Amino acid sequence: MPGLLCPPGQLLALLVLVLQLTGSLELQCPVPRISNGQLRSAQNFTAGSTATLECDAGYQPGGASKAQCLPVGLWYPRVLTCIPGQCSHPPAVSNANLNHEYKFIVGTTVTYSCHRGFTLIPGVSPTTTCLKNFTWSAVPKLCQKVQCPTPVIPHGREISARKAEYTFGQQVEFQCDLGYVLKGSQRSQCSSDGMWRPPIPYCDRVCDPPPQITKGQHSALGTKVFPYGFEVKYTCVEGLSLIGDESIYCTSDDGENLTWSGPAPECRAVRCPKPTVERGRMIPQRFTFPYGVALQFSCDEGFVLSGATESQCQADGTWDPPVPTCQPVLCPRPQVAYGGLKSPLDDKTWYQINETVTLECAPGYQFSDNGNMSLEGSWTATCLPGGNWTPLPKCKKEGGADVCEEVHYIKSLFHCGVPVAEMKALLEIQKLFLEIKKLQIELENWSRTGAL
Ligand SMILES: *[C@@H]1O[C@H](CO)[C@@H](O)[C@H](O)[C@H]1NC(C)=O
Ligand SMILES: *[C@@H]1O[C@H](CO)[C@@H](O)[C@H](O)[C@H]1NC(C)=O
Ligand SMILES: *[C@@H]1O[C@H](CO)[C@@H](O)[C@H](O)[C@H]1NC(C)=O
C-alpha cells in the first residue's frame, strides 16, 4: 500500500495498543528464573497482576516476597531471590548448655552438654537440627543428676536416712557397730563424677577393753576404743612386783577377730631371801630383793666362785640360777717328770693353800739344780693362794751329757740348712755317740739288777 510511511517500531506499538483495546491480545510477564523458588499467581502473569514468591522448603525470600507484572510486561521488582532459611535460637534444655553458635541456617545441628553434676541420659541424642520449616527438631529430656553408688559399709550404717538413690551433692554420714571403729571420714559427699568424696570409710574391728588387774592399773583408763596395735601398759601399786608382760597389744590371731596379745600381768608381793655367800660379795648392794632384781657375785682372794656369777629373783621368790658359793682355791697334784711325792700319804688330787709337799726324783735321776733340795735329796713345794705351786723340781738322768739336748742341736742344724753332705757326717758321728750311750745305759742297768 503506497503512502503509508511509518517506522516499524511505532507500528508495532500501535498494533499492541489496538489489540489491547479490542481485547483480543493480553500482555503477559515472562516466567522468571528463581533458584530454590518460584512465582505463583492466579492470573497467569498477565500485565497488572501480582505474583507471590514461593521459596522451596528451607528457603525464604531474600528480599520482596511479591512481584507485580507491569503493563509493559516486566516484573517489578525485577529480581527475586530465595535464600537459605534460618531458625531462631535453639530451645533451652534444663541442666544443659549449648555449644556456642550464632547463625542457625536450615540443616545446622547443635549439640547440648550437661551441666556439672549432671549426666546424659543413656540412649538420647543431645542434638537438635534446624528443620526446613525453620523450627528445631524436638529435644527430649537430656540430662539427669549424676548418681553415686549406694554406700555400703560392713559392720556399720548410715546415720542419715537411707535413700533409694544417691545423686550429686548428697551427703551421707556413717557410724560403726559396737566393737568396730570407723577408719576414714565420717561424712562423704556424692561428687560430680559419681564418686563418694572422701571415700566411704570402713569399720575396723577393735579389741575389747583390756583386762583389769587387782593391785594395779593399766595405761588406757580413759580410752574407749582399742584398735589394732593399741598398747596397754600395766603398773602395780607401790611395793608389789609386776609378774608377766608389762605391756599387751591389741592384735589378731586369726586375721579377723582382734584379741589382746596375752593375759594381763599380775601384781604380787615377791621377795627373794637375801643371798648369803661366805667369803664372797655381791653387787649392787641392797636390802630388799624384789622380783626381777639381778645380783652379781664375786669371791674373796683365795676363793673361787662355784656356780653362776649372776642370779635373778624369780616370781616364785627363788634365785635363778641358784646363788653360787665361794670355794677355796686348791692346787692340783704336783706333776714332776721322773719324780714324785716322797711320802705316799701325801697323795691326793687337790691341795689346800699353804699346804706343803715333799718331792723326790725317781731312782737314777737327780734334781737338775740344787734349788730347794734338802739334805736327803728331797724338794719342798707349797700351794700358793693362786692355785699354783712354788717352783717344782726337774729330775734328770744322773751323770752324762743330755741326749735330748744333743738331738735338739742336730735338729736345729738341720733346720738351719747345713749342706746335706756335712749333715750326713754329723749324723754319723751322732749315731756313734748314741750307740756308745746306749751301751753305757745297758751296762749300768745290768750292773744295778746284778747288784740286787
Ligand atoms: C490462564 O491460561 C490458561 C491456559 O493457558 C487458561 O486456561 C486460563 O483460563 C487462564 N486463566 C485466566 C484467569 O485467564
Ligand atoms: C516442622 O516440620 C516437622 C517435620 O518436618 C514437623 O514435625 C513440625 O510439626 C513442623 N513444625 C511446624 C511449626 O510446622
Ligand atoms: C570371730 O569371732 C566371731 C564371734 O566371736 C566368730 O563367730 C568367728 O568365727 C571368729 N572368726 C574367726 C576367724 O575365728
Ligand SMILES: *[C@@H]1O[C@H](CO)[C@@H](O)[C@H](O)[C@H]1NC(C)=O
Ligand atoms: C697362808 O699362810 C700365810 C702366812 O703364812 C697366811 O697369811 C695366809 O692367811 C694363809 N692362807 C690360808 C688360806 O690359810
Ligand SMILES: *[C@@H]1O[C@H](CO)[C@@H](O)[C@H](O)[C@H]1NC(C)=O
Ligand atoms: C726355795 O723355797 C722357798 C720357800 O720354801 C722359796 O721362797 C724359794 O724361792 C725357793 N728357792 C728356789 C731356788 O726355788
